[in-house]
Amino acid sequence: MNPRxxxxxxxxLYNDALDLPAHERKALLAGASxxxxxxxxxxxxxxCTVGLNGPPVYLAADLLNGQPGRLEPGDRVGSxxxxxxxxxxxxxxxxxxxxADGKRVVLKILRRHLIANAQAxxxxxxxxxxxxxxxxxxxxHVYEFGESDAGLFIAMxxxxxxTFRTIMDAGAVQISQAIDYARQTSGAVxxxxxxxxxxxxxxxxxxxxxxxxxxxxxxxxxxxxxxPVGPDPEMMGTSGTITGSLSGTLLYMPPEIxxxxxxxxxxxVFSLGAFLYELFAGKHPFAAATPLDVLAAIESRLIxxxxxxxxxxxxxxxxxxxxxxxxxxxxxxxxxxxxxxxEKDKPAGL
Amino acid sequence: xxxxxxxxxxxxAWGKGDPSAxxxxxxxVYAELYRIARRVWNRHQLENTLQPTELINEAxxxxxxxxxxxxxxxxxxxxxxxxxxxxxxxNHAKSRLAAKRGEGRERIPLDEVERAADxxxxxxxxxxxxxxxxxxxxPRKSKVVEMRYFGGLSVEETAEALGLSIGTVNRDxxxxxxxxxxxxxxxx
Numbered sequence: 283m284n285p286r287x288x289x290x291x292x293x294x295l296y297n298d299a300l301d302l303p304a305h306e307r308k309a310l311l312a313g314a315s316x317x318x319x320x321x322x323x324x325x326x327x328x329x330c331t332v333g334l335n336g337p338p339v340y341l342a343a344d345l346l347n348g349q350p351g352r353l354e355p356g357d358r359v360g361s362x363x364x365x366x367x368x369x370x371x372x373x374x375x376x377x378x379x380x381x382a383d384g385k386r387v388v389l390k391i392l393r394r395h396l397i398a399n400a401q402a403x404x405x406x407x408x409x410x411x412x413x414x415x416x417x418x419x420x421x422x423h424v425y426e427f428g429e430s431d432a433g434l435f436i437a438m439x440x441x442x443x444x445t446f447r448t449i450m451d452a453g454a455v456q457i458s459q460a461i462d463y464a465r466q467t468s469g470a471v472x473x474x475x476x477x478x479x480x481x482x483x484x485x486x487x488x489x490x491x492x493x494x495x496x497x498x499x500x501x502x503x504x505x506x507x508x509x510p511v512g513p514d515p516e517m518m519g520t521s522g523t524i525t526g527s528l529s530g531t532l533l534y535m536p537p538e539i540x541x542x543x544x545x546x547x548x549x550x551v552f553s554l555g556a557f558l559y560e561l562f563a564g565k566h567p568f569a570a571a572t573p574l575d576v577l578a579a580i581e582s583r584l585i586x587x588x589x590x591x592x593x594x595x596x597x598x599x600x601x602x603x604x605x606x607x608x609x610x611x612x613x614x615x616x617x618x619x620x621x622x623x624x625e626k627d628k629p630a631g632l
Numbered sequence: 633x634x635x636x637x638x639x640x641x642x643x644x645a646w647g648k649g650d651p652s653a654x655x656x657x658x659x660x661v662y663a664e665l666y667r668i669a670r671r672v673w674n675r676h677q678l679e680n681t682l683q684p685t686e687l688i689n690e691a692x693x694x695x696x697x698x699x700x701x702x703x704x705x706x707x708x709x710x711x712x713x714x715x716x717x718x719x720x721x722x723n724h725a726k727s728r729l730a731a732k733r734g735e736g737r738e739r740i741p742l743d744e745v746e747r748a749a750d751x752x753x754x755x756x757x758x759x760x761x762x763x764x765x766x767x768x769x770x771p772r773k774s775k776v777v778e779m780r781y782f783g784g785l786s787v788e789e790t791a792e793a794l795g796l797s798i799g800t801v802n803r804d805x806x807x808x809x810x811x812x813x814x815x816x817x818x819x820x
Contacts, residue, residue, distance in 0.1 A: 289769055296810075297803050328810040328817075334759065334781055341721055341728075341752040 288318065295322045353377060359389055359430045362437055378440065386440035387425060392433050403434065410436045412479050412502035420470035422490075422500045441500075442493050446486035446561065454564045457594050464558050464599075465624040466497035471554055472617035474499075475547045482545050484553035485534040486560065532576050533568055537609050540580060548611035551620065555606025562599065563591040567607060581609075598623055710793035711775070714783030721782055722760045725753035755816075762815040766808060773808040776801055 283291075295314055299307045299322060307326070311319045353375070357364045362379040368388070369376045377389045392406045410427035417423070423439040446463075449455065455463070467489055474481055481488075481502060488501040536552035539545055559567045567586075568579040585607055589600040602623045608614050615623075645653035728749070759781070767774035772794075779790040791801045 285769070293770075293807060296807050300803075300806065324814065325807065325810045328814045330806075330809050330813060332813070334777075334809050334813060338721060338752040338756055338781075341725060341749045341756065 283315075291318055292321050292325070296325055299326055353391070353432055357432070359391070359432050359435050360426065360428050360437070362387060362389055364389065379437070381425075381437070387437045388440050390436045390438070392435070406434055406436070409502045412474075413438070416474055416477055416479065418470055418473040420466045420497050420499060421474065422498050439498075441490050441498055443491050443498075445500075446489045446491065446557070449491060450486060450560060450564075454592075455561055457562065457596075460558075460561045461596075461599065461624060462495075463491065463497050464561060465621065467499065467557070468554060468617055468620040468624060470497070470499045471550055472621045475550070475617050480545055480547060481550050481553075483534075484550055484557060486557055489557065532580075533566055535580065536611070537580050538611055540577060546611060547617065548614045551606050551614045551617055552608075552611070554617065554620070555603055555614070559585075559588050559603050559607065562595050562603065563588040565591060598626070707793045707795060710783070710785065710789070711779070714779045714785065714793075717784075718760070718778050718782035721756055725756040725760075728753045729757065758816045758819060759812060761819075762812045765815060766811060770808075772796075773804045773811075776804040777808050777812065780805055 291314070295311060295318065299310055302310060311322060314322070353359065353364045353367075355365055359377075359379065361382050365378045365380060365386075367375060368378055375391050377391065379387050379389045381387050390406075390409075392403065407427070410424055413422060414424040414427065422441065424436060425439070426435075426437040428435055428437075471481065471484065479502075481499065483501060484499070488499060490498045490500055492498060534553040534556045536549045539549055556567055568576050568583065570576045570579050585604070587600055588603050589595040589597070602615065602620060605613065605615050606620065642653040763774050763777060766777070775794060776790055776796075779785045779793060780787070783790075785793065787798055787801050787805070790796075790805075791798045794801070796804075
């Protein structure tokens, strides 16, 4: 049979089969050659609910967003000189720049046209204010928040290193090192809480290890001053449903946030606990195939202790992580208690 | 000749079976889509998303003025615009992915729009490749997907632009989707 005739036969049978209820399809296909029957059955079994549901609106948005008004090397923003583009997103761009003394800084620019968008500006300002209110060696240092021709900008510390997402994806972290990173991270969270600031988006993508071994927490864009807030609409897809692309964020969300209750410092502790579990055990406590399964896991899956997954984790650390992941917010330790346990465990663990 | 006249002439030539007319048309429409996109974007800034079909409609209005008057020219125009849109999106997805791979330093994702765009970039490049394979077997189905997915046209608009019945577009779309998703899964 030539390919053309074969394809037409497949097409005819596929269309006829689609019009029939499933139990009558077998009889229809019985007359076809095994090769064609196999092909049609294979096509009928494809799950078309995933994929090609486009059009690709986010890519279209990014395409348009990225084009106009992008800064060139040598352009000035406030007192800074742009050196190169680091990344582009829906909100704006991130550039590497130099200050008047030639020191490297990171410039985050909120696109000018988004200045009309109150939510975007609020988020941007929040990040600047929250981070600049905190002077801590393990929190990214914000130098300046201002407005220029290019739009609103935040100038912050340039960090040379990798996020923990990249580090953990590359392989297991030594336990003695993990204790040190955990101690630095919990110290930063404790300091933010002491200042009345919740981070609300703690996850490995937002925690960086610099080349000198210092850990820094980034992205206070969702941070809030102590006042309780409900689930953030930005955490949800535009239609209000949780989309597949958000599962990364979802993995670190405490059960009370999923239930729509306000975030508290205990919510940050839970997210930190999920990160520490992953850091020590080498796998995520709520890893699952789909966002819905992740939701179910956070709500009700029995969590295997970290030490049962990877030998050598100090007992105190293992117990601490389990307590941080307690579904009852009231039963979790505070960030400063977490820090204390890790400080104490340092000599024993090393 | 002014651009509108040029587009009309090329559309007519393409309609009469001159394939080289399409090669000249696509870059013209491509550039125009870009230009319109920047303007349209301002209206969408609050939603942060944009339907490609809106761009194509804008481009149509721009070229349409007096020149693209015949029903046939209009259909051809939509077909060309969707092809141009496919090229724009595939090129952008590829450069996005290349930039990601090329960055030595850690890339800091800014927000969910960016993460979603990353995911769509991977899907679009793999779809584009699968679509090239489908085109070799069944060019009409590949065209239907181009219009529906890359151009964002509805079933009715696709039927009109390609001169097909709605039933044919529905059947083509269903089989093409199954075939492409299976192809993409196989490669993944």
